[in-house]
Amino acid sequence: MPIARGRVMASFRTVLSILFYFFFAWQVQAQSTPPFASFVPENMSVISHYPESAFVSNRLLPFTIAGGEENIRITSTRVTRGDSCVAMADPFHARVFHLHCRNPELLIAEVVFSMGFRENLIFIVGPFQILLERAPGEVTP
Amino acid sequence: MKLRLLTLLSFCFVVFQNCAPFESAELFQVYSYSERPDFFYDLKLLRIEEDELLRQRFLFDVAATLAEAPAAPVHYRLSFSTLMIPAVCQTQEGIATGAAKHFRVSCLMPLPDDLYVQLELEGPQGQRQAEEYRFSSF
Numbered sequence: 001m002p003i004a005r006g007r008v009m010a011s012f013r014t015v016l017s018i019l020f021y022f023f024f025a026w027q028v029q030a031q032s033t034p035p036f037a038s039f040v041p042e043n044m045s046v047i048s049h050y051p052e053s054a055f056v057s058n059r060l061l062p063f064t065i066a067g068g069e070e071n072i073r074i075t076s077t078r079v080t081r082g083d084s085c086v087a088m089a090d091p092f093h094a095r096v097f098h099l100h101c102r103n104p105e106l107l108i109a110e111v112v113f114s115m116g117f118r119e120n121l122i123f124i125v126g127p128f129q130i131l132l133e134r135a136p137g138e139v140t141p
Numbered sequence: 142m143k144l145r146l147l148t149l150l151s152f153c154f155v156v157f158q159n160c161a162p163f164e165s166a167e168l169f170q171v172y173s174y175s176e177r178p179d180f181f182y183d184l185k186l187l188r189i190e191e192d193e194l195l196r197q198r199f200l201f202d203v204a205a206t207l208a209e210a211p212a213a214p215v216h217y218r219l220s221f222s223t224l225m226i227p228a229v230c231q232t233q234e235g236i237a238t239g240a241a242k243h244f245r246v247s248c249l250m251p252l253p254d255d256l257y258v259q260l261e262l263e264g265p266q267g268q269r270q271a272e273e274y275r276f277s278s279f
Contacts, residue, residue: 014146021150049181049206054243059204060171062181064211092177093208100171133187133202136243 044068074113081108101130179268214238218261223254253278
């Protein structure tokens with residue numbers, strides 16, 4: 001019996017090691033979203049520069065973080081849904097970030113920014129339905 | 142046992158490599174402003190329609206906004222020309238604000254030719270931007 005228990009313990013340790021490895025790999029994959037990120041104050045919002053009807057593929061879509069303190073800095077951006085999509089902070093405007101999709105699809109992104117002494121505030125942006133073509137005034141039903 | 146575990150972990154390490162395309166290279170391609178822009182804008186040729194007289198209508202989809210103030214109105218002006226004809230279509234002007242920051246314009250060409258489109262933008266504080274595009278009819 002003690003031998004069997006030893007084997008069980010060894011298998012248990014192996015399984016634990018593998019689980020730990022996958023947890024570690026998952027953490028590394030999610031590197032652009034700090035695990036300690038917190039959500040933003042209620043008086044802040046993300047404003048799209050373009051109306052929804054302009055959300056088409058192959059167009060750079062600008063957004064501004066409105067409200068909050070003066071010294072806002074976008075630290076990272078990440079697309080969480082939309083294989084052909086990219087997100088980026090504007091290199092010239094501190095509050096502006098852009099989304100872009102090569103193909104029509106559903107887009108969700110995360111924008112992490114700092115404000116004063118507060119770091120790793122996060123906005124979840126979307127979902128946006130990016131279409132191939134949209135007439136002015138046309139919105140997602 | 143340890144060797145087996147090491148092999149397994151090495152296998153996992155190789156399998157779970159990040160093989161995604163290098164994102165920042167793509168970002169450089171889509172961000173077209175080389176210096177601090179006063180406006181964000183985009184002009185797309187949607188399609189070229191041909192009528193029964195074989196005249197070509199260029200249909201454009203345009204979006205424009207002020208970079209610093211998303212809610213501010215922007216005055217736009219679109220003029221159309223070819224190498225031979227300076228004003229091949231009527232100049233189109235308007236104010237881009239709210240839902241009207243996305244609009245469409247068209248130009249019916251009398252003869253098939255390359256079309257030059259000049260987009261001029263003016264902000265409420267006197268900011269100005271002009272961009273010229275060339276579209277081939279073939």
